[in-house]
Amino acid sequence: xxxxxxxxxxxxxxxxxxxxxxxxxxxxxxxxxxxxxxxxxxxxxxxxxxxxxxxxxxxxxxxxxxxxxxxxxxxxxxxxxxxxxxxxxxxxxxxxxxxxxxxxxxxxxxxxxxxxxxxxxxxxxxxxxxxxxxxxxxxxxxxxxxxxxxxxxxxxxxxxxxxxxxxxxxxxxxxxxxxxxxxxxxxxxxxxxxxxxxxxxxxxxxxxxxxxxxxxxxxxxxxxxxxxxxxxxxxxxxxxxxxxxxxxxxxxxxxxxxxxxxxxxxxxxxx
Numbered sequence: 001x002x003x004x005x006x007x008x009x010x011x012x013x014x015x016x017x018x019x020x021x022x023x024x025x026x027x028x029x030x031x032x033x034x035x036x037x038x039x040x041x042x043x044x045x046x047x048x049x050x051x052x053x054x055x056x057x058x059x060x061x062x063x064x065x066x067x068x069x070x071x072x073x074x075x076x077x078x079x080x081x082x083x084x085x086x087x088x089x090x091x092x093x094x095x096x097x098x099x100x101x102x103x104x105x106x107x108x109x110x111x112x113x114x115x116x117x118x119x120x121x122x123x124x125x126x127x128x129x130x131x132x133x134x135x136x137x138x139x140x141x142x143x144x145x146x147x148x149x150x151x152x153x154x155x156x157x158x159x160x161x162x163x164x165x166x167x168x169x170x171x172x173x174x175x176x177x178x179x180x181x182x183x184x185x186x187x188x189x190x191x192x193x194x195x196x197x198x199x200x201x202x203x204x205x206x207x208x209x210x211x212x213x214x215x216x217x218x219x220x221x222x223x224x225x226x227x228x229x230x231x232x233x234x235x236x237x238x239x240x241x242x243x244x245x246x247x248x249x250x251x252x253x254x255x256x257x258x259x260x261x262x263x264x265x266x267x268x269x270x271x
Contacts, residue, residue: 027135030168
């Protein structure tokens with residue numbers, strides 16, 4: 001018999017939690033249906049039940065379209081609610097001070113733990129949102145816009161954005177597919193890391209590329225990373241996941257200022 005967790009609006013079983021996980025996909029177009037305070041409280045409550053190192057995170061959210069427009073993190077226009085997940089040193093330092101201690105720790109290690117905390121909370125919240133019929137898409141460039149995010153949301157020093165999340169009820173007129181993944185045998189290794197052969201790397205590429213091309217993923221989004229030099233020899237019909245990733249990470253930083261410099265400006269000691 002399946003274990004059952006009941007809430008006001010939904011019944012989650014140990015069977016359908018796997019269905020929620022396996023069918024989750026990014027949603028980039030939402031209906032105008034609002035997210036009620038009751039649903040928001042439920043998904044936030046599920047988010048903060050994630051495992052943690054020291055609760056080194058905070059979440060700031062908004063329903064305000066004007067605030068969303070000010071942020072240059074790729075927020076989709078139909079988003080009903082935008083969340084930003086932050087690494088938060090400020091709270092733990094205030095707790096330390098309340099105990100009459102002074103903070104003295106490696107900021108690099110604490111930042112690493114904070115990234116874990118914020119990421120786990122975000123994943124919990126995404127799955128809880130799916131259970132309530134919501135859709136979401138992550139916005140990974142939030143750290144590069146830390147200055148603007150700090151201005152819009154009054155973020156103090158030593159609190160830093162990790163990732164953004166657009167939320168809303170999916171617009172079913174805009175079809176999306178479950179994206180492929182690397183074959184499991186090339187991702188999870190028992191007892192020892194397995195350095196993949198050239199043939200195995202090609203199998204990883206094939207499993208991803210075939211799925212993305214078959215789904216017409218980049219055609220639908222009209223999203224290609226332009227080449228900085230020369231004419232682009234690849235059309236959308238053959239533009240694949242591995243080509244997209246290779247272009248993203250082989251042509252220099254996305255922003256002139258490195259992320260390390262932005263972190264230092266926001267109060268993190270990473271020398």
